[in-house]
Amino acid sequence: MSNSNETKSVERHAELGWHGTDRNAPEVVQQREYLGANNGLRDVEILDPSEIERAVKIFRRDGFVLVGDALSPDQTEFLRNGVVEVVDEIVAHDSERGGNRGSHRYSFGGSSVTRSMLHRPEWQMLVDLPTVTPIVTAIFESSDYLLRSASGDFCLPGAIEYQPLHSDIRDFAPDGNTPFSAFHDPRGFLTLRDLPCPYVCVNFLPFDQTALNGPTRQIPGSQHSRAPIPTLDEEPEWMRLSTACPAPAGAIQIRDVRAWHGGTPNLSDELRAIPNLEFYAPWFREPMIPGITYADHKKLSEHAQHLTRLSVMDSSEQLPAGYVVKPLPNRT
Template sequence: MSSSITVLRGHRRDPAWVPACGLTSSTRDTRVIESARRINGGTMLKVDILEASEIERAAAVFHRDGFVCVANPLDEEQFALIRSGAERVMAEQEAEFGRDKMNRGFARHSFGSQLRNWEWCILIDLPTILPIIDAIWGSDDYTCTGAGGDYSLPGAKIQHLHSDRNADLFNDPLGRVTHHDVPAPFIVINFTMVDFTVENGAIRFIPGTQRSRAPIPSLEDEPEWMRTNHLCAPANTAVIRDVRCWHGGTANNSSMKRPMTSVGYHAPWHRAVEEKSLPREHYDRLSARGQRLCRHIVMPA
């Protein structure tokens, strides 16, 4: 794709851009649509929220846009468990840091590594998600890097666009190949714990930027359409994303917390020094597939 940010919005590879009046017909929750309608002047990404069974289509959308949304990755019991864990940890972190000293700016915080809490471990080997990752990479020999997520509280401001993978993996002495030129080296799956709306600070994405060598504009230099590309989705939606794709938080103008949990995987061809963050007692509870995924991050016995 072109390296110029001025062509991203109309690029044939990107989803359509539509007024903030609702999601596509595949959306399952009208509360998100109604919340978006109340916001004047905003825009939303028009995205299809796919079923977990649409494996090949999900992989194709991911390769095109740098992310794909999947409906209901967690069953009711799993969703209740991870949401309760997120609520507990948010309360603990807010009590410890206060809104002024959070690690992503005022009222915005990263959960950090959370595999010490079993609630996050259930995200590692979901049968609704792993077949899609298998299809994206054409292999099941990838590895889990950890689990965490982030959240914003009421009063959080818009966050600058960024990529989660800025350091070049290759250091090509000829300068011909960079980490922008290869398939996704690192995939993170975010799980929406509440309905994500324009009002409560839904994450924003710039589709197709996972391979772009263009410099990411500062918040001051962003065109308005980039600032308002809210990805609105119902609670219990998985956002499978190439971490290179440009994204950022938006202002939380609601009275509610906006949490999303996450799990990450490195590509079969990519290895890094991983933190031994998974307690042995949690590792022993995982499926055989989950244990294989976590072989590099399990703590010594």
């Protein structure tokens, strides 16, 4: 993307954001200055894609790892342009910027009528990258893993609130409201956090992730913790500042979905978007919803076809398209 186009994109998303909030309000300016000076993990390490063993070691220790140059400049631009197009389509359905993951916050897959973004060529491109596939294969110690979803999230400028820390998966609870991603040991010995990683999330960065544009906060080592996840009122300040930044466009963040994480304020004038892919471990499965047509599936690499084998529609079926924005129900 040229500098001229980047400037136009920034201006457009600054206009899309900051709905109902003055970006120059004293409390916003104060928080912007504070985050600019303090936000971000200290000495965060960004690996080269060739450092596969080290990536696996850090992933298993911290519950996440950052890898730079996973996307080429051309791939980054292609992904960025597609993301901007999708963002504009989604936000057009939400004039009040209420979001579906909190104010000014949105899930890509959660906005798609298919619950997936795999119909988009930008997400299809990500399924089998030579810089990413070897690392995911090493994490699972097998190439026979499976695509769970193609989604991600974005936050507009003016997302001034913190998203509560959460995990994307949990143990079974006898309340009738347990998601598919659950585990139950009737003996009471093991929890989901005692097992190998059931699935990973790979976030792709089409934009730089900075201290001010809503970087994901990630709590190192929390993937194995049995402690209750702190609420926003309970969360210590160091956790609020434990964000994966700075990280450059073209990088990826691979995370264990059990690890505690959450969104942070976007006090910039820039869109922050992290499209993702999630991959099941070879031993873990859930019900699947098709997200790619038979014709598009046949265009993928052989390995990508294998990874998406439960996401493809029958050749006689048509894939619905479109977006809708519905607020996320309160979690219980």
